[in-house]
Amino acid sequence: MLKATADRFEEENDDLEAILEGDMGFHAYFVANGEDPTRGTHTAVFQGIYDVIEEVSVDAEIVEIRRGEVTPESVREEVLAQLDEHAHFSRDLREAIGDRVEKRVRKNMAGGESV
Numbered sequence: 001m002l003k004a005t006a007d008r009f010e011e012e013n014d015d016l017e018a019i020l021e022g023d024m025g026f027h028a029y030f031v032a033n034g035e036d037p038t039r040g041t042h043t044a045v046f047q048g049i050y051d052v053i054e055e056v057s058v059d060a061e062i063v064e065i066r067r068g069e070v071t072p073e074s075v076r077e078e079v080l081a082q083l084d085e086h087a088h089f090s091r092d093l094r095e096a097i098g099d100r101v102e103k104r105v106r107k108n109m110a111g112g113e114s115v
Contacts (some may be wrong), residue, residue, distance in 0.1 A: 072101075
């Protein structure tokens with residue numbers, strides 16, 4: 001079954017990669033043995049960013065202690081503050097990360113329903 005899925009993925013994505021995002025999280029896939037030497041580059045970008053930000057540690061308790069309350073905005077502020085401690089990101093990247101964090105917290109607070 002896994003082989004058939006991999007074959008279908010390779011056929012549909014032309015040896016490149018696909019990003020899947022949904023209720024099960026965020027996943028990046030690429031065909032490891034494909035022909036195109038650029039396969040997996042988006043995944044490598046995500047991995048590189050993760051390597052830089054893996055020290056970021058945010059949970060409700062930390063946010064409440066440092067920000068006074070847990071809201072989508074306060075979680076965003078805490079994540080961005082911690083990112084600033086570990087790396088320098090462009091304004092565009094900071095905004096994209098902040099927007100994604102805030103959207104995720106809103107969805108979580110709404111019980112997983114679309115926001």
